[in-house]
Amino acid sequence: xxxxSLLWWVFAALAFGGGIGMVAGRTPVASLLSxxxxxxxxxxxxxxxxxxxxxxxxxxxxxxxxMVLFLFVIMLLNLGHDYQPDLRRAGWIAGxxxxxxxxxxxxxxxxxxxxxxxxxxxxxxxxxxxxQHGAVGAVAMPMFNEYVVGFELTSLLLLAAIIGAIVxxxxxx
Amino acid sequence: xxxxxxxxxxxxxxxxxxxxxxxxxxxxLFMCVExxxxxxxxxxxxxxxxxxxxxxxxxxxxxTVAAAEAAVGLAIIISIFRLMxxxxxxxxxxxxx
Numbered sequence: 001x002x003x004x005s006l007l008w009w010v011f012a013a014l015a016f017g018g019g020i021g022m023v024a025g026r027t028p029v030a031s032l033l034s035x036x037x038x039x040x041x042x043x044x045x046x047x048x049x050x051x052x053x054x055x056x057x058x059x060x061x062x063x064x065x066x067m068v069l070f071l072f073v074i075m076l077l078n079l080g081h082d083y084q085p086d087l088r089r090a091g092w093i094a095g096x097x098x099x100x101x102x103x104x105x106x107x108x109x110x111x112x113x114x115x116x117x118x119x120x121x122x123x124x125x126x127x128x129x130x131x132q133h134g135a136v137g138a139v140a141m142p143m144f145n146e147y148v149v150g151f152e153l154t155s156l157l158l159l160a161a162i163i164g165a166i167v168x169x170x171x172x173x
Numbered sequence: 174x175x176x177x178x179x180x181x182x183x184x185x186x187x188x189x190x191x192x193x194x195x196x197x198x199x200x201x202l203f204m205c206v207e208x209x210x211x212x213x214x215x216x217x218x219x220x221x222x223x224x225x226x227x228x229x230x231x232x233x234x235x236x237t238v239a240a241a242e243a244a245v246g247l248a249i250i251i252s253i254f255r256l257m258x259x260x261x262x263x264x265x266x267x268x269x270x
Contacts, residue, residue, distance in 0.1 A: 048174075051218045138226050138229075147234075
């Protein structure tokens with residue numbers, strides 16, 4: 001077992017444990033901190049898989065900014081205490097069995113369906129693209145060539161989200 | 174590493190599904206949705222090793238959509254909290270009955 005795969009297993013276990021901790025957490029803040037652990041571990045796994053830029057963006061944007069937004073709302077609404085148990089036994093069993101069914105279906109599809117991976121993007125794998133353009137340029141080249149329309153539409157989406165959030169959360173405009 | 178990553182992605186997605194089904198706190202439901210988006214991102218990145226860099230571009234788009242969704246969803250939760258003084262989904266019955 002190489003050092004990289006050992007790191008992969010450590011952070012995969014952390015990601016899984018964080019997910020379980022989020023679902024089972026008693027207070028919203030504890031759930032949120034477990035989710036931060038999961039997102040950070042996933043960012044490390046991205047880096048181990050060779051996606052350096054995406055891994056860094058994951059840690060900065062997801063584990064940083066979006067989670068601070070959640071924490072801000074939890075603190076704003078003062079949800080830290082008055083815990084009501086919402087984990088009923090029947091609900092636990094039903095939810096867990098449905099989740100196990102989803103998981104079994106996903107894994108079964110992964111192993112039974114004979115899919116062939118068709119390389120796109122001029123036949124370059126991610127490692128070759130990174131070697132040619134660098135970690136950021138490898139993502140930037142297709143984003144500003146083939147997917148530039150989607151990139152511009154993303155800015156419109158963010159504008160709509162800003163306006164929508166202000167309209168929804170403000171008491172009176 | 175590809176197969177293991179896909180299986181981890183499936184496990185994280187299933188944990189997110191379980192959370193959405195089990196919990197009743199609206200903010201924790203949102204967090205579970207974020208976890209599911211993140212699991213999909215993981216499988217995109219794992220497949221981009223073999224298929225091409227486009228998977229990572231899509232991860233970028235998924236992240237922006239998730240950020241927009243979190244902002245609007247939390248605004249909805251704040252406005253519901255202002256109306257009902259709770260974030261428990263069992264108390265949201267305005268459109269249910």
